Amino acid sequence: MTDSSPASFRVGLIGFGLAGSAFHAPLISATPGLQLSAVVTGNPERADRASRDYHDVIVVPTAEELLSRPDQLDLVVVASPNGSHAALGMAALAAGLPVVIDKPLATTPQQGRELVIAARERGLMLTVFQNRRWDSDFLTLKKLLAEDVLGTVHRCESRFERWRPQPSRGWRDQAPADQAPGILFDLGSHLIDQAIQLFGPVHSAYAEIDRRRQGTRSDDDSFIAITHQSGTRSHLWMSSVAGQGGPRFRVLGDKAAFVKTGLDPQEADLRAGRHPARPGWGEDPVAQWGQLGTDDNLVTIPSVPGTYPEFYRQVRDALRGVAPVPVDPADAVTVLEVIAAAREATGVTS
Structure with a gap:
């Protein structure tokens, strides 16, 4: 071609x-x-x-x-x-x-x-x-794992938490269950995909899937714990009712830990109409750069710029x-398998 x-x-x-x-x-x-x-x-x-x-x-x-x-x-x-x-x-x-x-x-x-x-x-x-495979924080963690500065990772905590106490009238909050609404299909699709990309295939998973807000038909506060075949555990939080969010990433290894706060800036920039080709695109604010090491020996790690383009x-x-292709569709099927297993295990059908 x-x-x-x-x-x-x-x-x-x-x-x-x-x-x-x-x-x-x-x-x-x-x-x-x-x-x-x-x-x-x-x-x-x-x-x-x-x-x-x-x-x-x-x-x-x-x-x-x-x-x-x-x-x-x-x-x-x-x-x-x-x-x-x-x-x-x-x-x-x-x-x-x-x-x-x-x-x-x-x-x-x-x-x-x-x-x-x-x-x-x-x-x-x-x-x-x-x-989200091209998020600044994800690319930074991926680089640290490639450099083996964390050692063997035994737990990765990953969060997309927001404060949206009033549900919308749109399909994400109001559509029936067979239309894949809710935060598990939305933000969970990203978190699960990232975890598998970082730590490999899933061995087993546990989930908590909840509706906290009155007037919503779909989940808005969910958690999944994945045990990877490698032995690493990924703890994934996604919420619309988090008045204060936790770290974007908290990754614990046998050599060091990595803690990163704040969200990748690209979504906010796109929503604001900023052009993806502008200088400085995807650069994380210095105040959000992560910390690598242990409590008595921390080093600030500059974030790798995000690259949605x-x-x-x-x-x-x-x-x-x-x-x-940038994303193998088979990977997306795997994410759906994890979501389906989580929903079935918790009895979420509507």
Whole structure:
């Protein structure tokens, strides 16, 4: 495919809510070799915003209309509500188009496996937007593990905790269970994926999945403890009701510990409309740099800059046939297997 690749791959983006407008559209547009050509949204305000922010984009109201002209696209990105990911991904593959699907890949492991099989049978690219693999804190910890400064890690504590005491009226808080709402599918998909990337396959898992806020139908305060085959234990917290958050990472090894506070700045910058190509993109504030060592001998570790734009650069190169996909969809199926096992073990069905 390398010799015949177009100058820019034409991208159709399904969904222009938070994921589509704040993450995918700006990152696609900032990637040389990718062109945001079409956006699907049935919301008039979002359609106006897409047309205003991306002057050359075509806005259509339905995915069916977008996929009815597959010869006008080279890639489809699915950034719709979780419950539609599998069906829209399958429809794009059936139209002969490579696909990026926002996490979670699907609502069940079986749906995820069917997508992987369909892409393989058609010889089409399929990958999953696990952007948190390019978080500053994750990249910093990954570097420390490669350098073996922590030694053998026996426990990794990892958190995405927020203070949002009032539930929204949107699907994340109000959709039925079979539509994959809630914080476990949302932030848990990232935390589980990161833990597996850092410490390897899962041997067993324990979970606590709770609804704390009145007026929400889905979990908003959850915890998973993973025992990896390596022996490391990952303790993962995700919450919308944490008035004070704990450390982003607290990693304990037999040589040293690493403690990191604060969140990667890229999400806040994207939400604020800052361009991913600006100088200093992804740089963590010095006040949030982590501490490595022991209580009597601590060293401040500069954070590795976060690089969300790298995801779509790798997508482009995969389309050109010169690189693998940035995220193996089989990894996303594994995450769904952990979530499904946690929900079944705790009796969460609605």
